[in-house]
Amino acid sequence: xxxxxxxxxxxxxxxxxxxxxxxxxxxxxxxxxxxxxxxxxxxxxxxxxxxxxxxxxxxxxxxxxxxxxxxxxxxxxxxxxxxxxxxxxxxxxxxxxxxxxxxxxxxxxxxxxxxxxxxxxxxxxxxxxxxxxxxxxxxxxxxxxxxxxxxxxxxxxxxxxxxxxxxxxxxxxxxxxxxxxxxxxxxxxxxxxxxxxxxxxxxxxxxxxxxxxxxxxxxxxxxxxxxxxxxxxxxxxxxxxxxxxxxxxxxxxxxxxxxxxxxxxxxxxxxxxxxxxxxxxxxxxxxxxxxxxxxxxxxxxxxxxxxxxxxxxxxxxxxxxxxxxxxxxxxxxxxxxxxxxxxxxxxxxxxxxxxxxxxxxxxxxxxxxxxxxxxxxxxxxxxxxxxxxxxx
Numbered sequence: 001x002x003x004x005x006x007x008x009x010x011x012x013x014x015x016x017x018x019x020x021x022x023x024x025x026x027x028x029x030x031x032x033x034x035x036x037x038x039x040x041x042x043x044x045x046x047x048x049x050x051x052x053x054x055x056x057x058x059x060x061x062x063x064x065x066x067x068x069x070x071x072x073x074x075x076x077x078x079x080x081x082x083x084x085x086x087x088x089x090x091x092x093x094x095x096x097x098x099x100x101x102x103x104x105x106x107x108x109x110x111x112x113x114x115x116x117x118x119x120x121x122x123x124x125x126x127x128x129x130x131x132x133x134x135x136x137x138x139x140x141x142x143x144x145x146x147x148x149x150x151x152x153x154x155x156x157x158x159x160x161x162x163x164x165x166x167x168x169x170x171x172x173x174x175x176x177x178x179x180x181x182x183x184x185x186x187x188x189x190x191x192x193x194x195x196x197x198x199x200x201x202x203x204x205x206x207x208x209x210x211x212x213x214x215x216x217x218x219x220x221x222x223x224x225x226x227x228x229x230x231x232x233x234x235x236x237x238x239x240x241x242x243x244x245x246x247x248x249x250x251x252x253x254x255x256x257x258x259x260x261x262x263x264x265x266x267x268x269x270x271x272x273x274x275x276x277x278x279x280x281x282x283x284x285x286x287x288x289x290x291x292x293x294x295x296x297x298x299x300x301x302x303x304x305x306x307x308x309x310x311x312x313x314x315x316x317x318x319x320x321x322x323x324x325x326x327x328x329x330x331x332x333x334x335x336x337x338x339x340x341x342x343x344x345x346x347x348x349x350x351x352x353x354x355x356x357x358x359x360x361x362x363x364x365x366x367x368x369x370x371x372x373x374x375x376x377x378x379x380x381x382x383x384x385x386x387x388x389x390x391x392x
Contacts, residue, residue, distance in 0.1 A: 042068060048127050049081050056104030063112040069128070070120070072155050076143075079127035080120040082160055083107060088116040089385045090161045092153055094171030094178045095119070096197075099300030101126025101293070105368045109170070109376045118160045122178075123148055124300050132296035137249050140303040146201060149178040150185045157189060168383050172196040172367050173340055174304075176331070177317060180348075183327055184320040193329040194380050196372060197337060197365045198345035198358075200317040203241070205344055206305045209270060210240050219338065221269050223278055228266040231259075245306040248298045260298035261289045272336035272364030321351045329356040330379045334363035334372055 035043070049067035053060055063084055069077040081102070091110065095102040102119040110117050123143040124132030132140060157167055168191050171179040176195035183190040199205060212229070213219040229237070236243040247259035265288040269281070276284075288294060329352060333342040342360055349356045363369035367376060 045069065045079070048079065052102065052127070053081065053104040053107055056107055059112070060104060060107055063107075070155060070159060072123075072152050075130070076123060077129050078120045078123065078152060080118060080156065083117045083119070084110060084112045084115045086116055088114050089383060090165055090167045090191075091115050091117045091194075091380075091383075092156055092167055092169050093117055093119040094149070094153065094169065094175035094182075095122065095125070096171070096173035096175045097125065097297060097301055098122070098174050098304045099125055099132060099297035100174075105366075108373065109367060109380055111377075111381055114381065116161075118156050120152070120156055122152065124296060126293070131293075132300045133293075135299070137303070140249070140299055141307055143300075146177065146181055146304070150182050153178070153182045154186060154189075157186075166191040168192045168194060168380075170194040170380065173199050173365065174201075174301075177201040180317045180321070180324070183324045184317070187324050187327060190324070190327050192383050193324075193327060194376070194383060195329065196332040196334075196367060196376055197340045198331050198333065198342075198348055199340045200344055200348055202344075203305060205340065206241060208341075209267070209339055220272075221278075221338070224266060224269045224281055227281075228262060231262050241302070241305050245302050248295070248302045253295075256295050256299070257289075260295045261285065263298050263302065264288050264291075264294055267339060270338040271366055272334070272338055273366050274364065274369045276364075318348065318351050321348065325353045325355060327355065331356065331358045332372060332375045332379065333358060333360045334365055334369060335360050336363060337365040339365045 045067040046064070049064055050061055053064075065082040065084070065086060067079075067081045069079055071077050093102060093106050093110075095106065101121045106119055107117065121128040124130070124135065124140070130139075132143070135143070153169070161167055166189055169179040169182055170193075171177075172195060176198045177200060179193050179195055180200070183193055213222065213225055219225075232240055232243055244259060244263050248256055248263065250256045250259075265285045268284060268288065269276070291297075331345050331349070333340075333345050335342070342358065345358045349358050359375060361371040361375050363372040367373060
């Protein structure tokens with residue numbers, strides 16, 4: 001349910017990496033025809049990597065080890081950045097959404113001298129392809145299956161890290177769900193979980209997020225909710241997720257875009273980012289509307305929420321948490337967060353046991369909020385280098 005750090009982090013690149021084939025065809029004109037296709041792809045990957053994390057500054061950019069695409073199954077290519085210290089503490093970073101992508105705000109949580117980090121855009125997202133906006137409902141239902149992120153994270157672990165070393169897994173919001181699912185599937189390969197804005201992946205959490213907040217004294221976004229609910233016909237308010245699913249998945253691009261913006265803008269309000277108040281709502285809506293990837297993001301997210309109950313039948317986070325009770329799990333929750341409020345993190349902690357801690361900070365949902373960022377940096381830096389252990 002993470003929408004990518006700050007709204008401006010989601011926009012500004014246009015469609016620079018949304019059409020890989022077209023970009024590769026044009027690349028020889030820009031960088032010389034004598035180079036091989038492999039050379040062109042590598043240069044394109046590094047260009048995209050610099051675009052994705054460039055706002056982090058020259059030092060962050062200088063720490064890119066590698067970038068490119070991994071084919072995790074026929075026709076599915078996931079974009080990755082390998083970053084930091086090749087000999088450092090191993091981390092896989094999982095972005096939120098579902099449907100977002102990673103950016104510089106993920107790497108600001110890490111120390112380039114200490115950590116060896118791999119981050120990748122999940123299926124249908126960011127610079128991975130095919131992109132969700134080009135897919136049918138059935139395609140999206142398939143790639144939205146949360147078990148894919150388990151497979152793809154294991155693919156990245158096998159590709160970039162030693163089989164004699166466990167990895168730390170970090171992620172927030174939907175990324176926390178993905179991290180927990182991966183750990184439950186591969187508990188022998190995980191050294192710790194470093195997560196924030198905990199989300200266990202249930203439809204109940206999304207229904208709570210979109211529920212009528214009238215009468216809640218601590219809910220500061222009544223005017224934004226009034227705008228959001230005015231877009232939902234009264235006869236459809238009994239199943240808001242189902243209504244949004246039909247509209248966002250519409251074959252009419254204008255309808256899909258309109259309701260993608262409605263859904264994502266309101267969700268961002270609920271993230272309660274630092275400095276937000278109602279005076280900024282119009283600007284937020286405009287930023288959301290200008291995001292070139294907003295339909296892809298919304299389609300993946302709403303498709304997941306719509307199908308979540310069935311897809312998690314065999315991989316329910318809370319049911320299987322006993323498998324990871326020996327893995328340290330550090331959860332940071334924002335006190336202002338109305339997108340993934342602390343309630344579900346404490347439910348997870350109760351099931352998990354003593355190795356799971358929850359700490360609330362004065363922030364909203366986003367890793368870029370100052371208090372959230374500071375605590376995550378502390379937790380991640382405290383994660384110890386795993387012992388060299390032959391994995392089964």
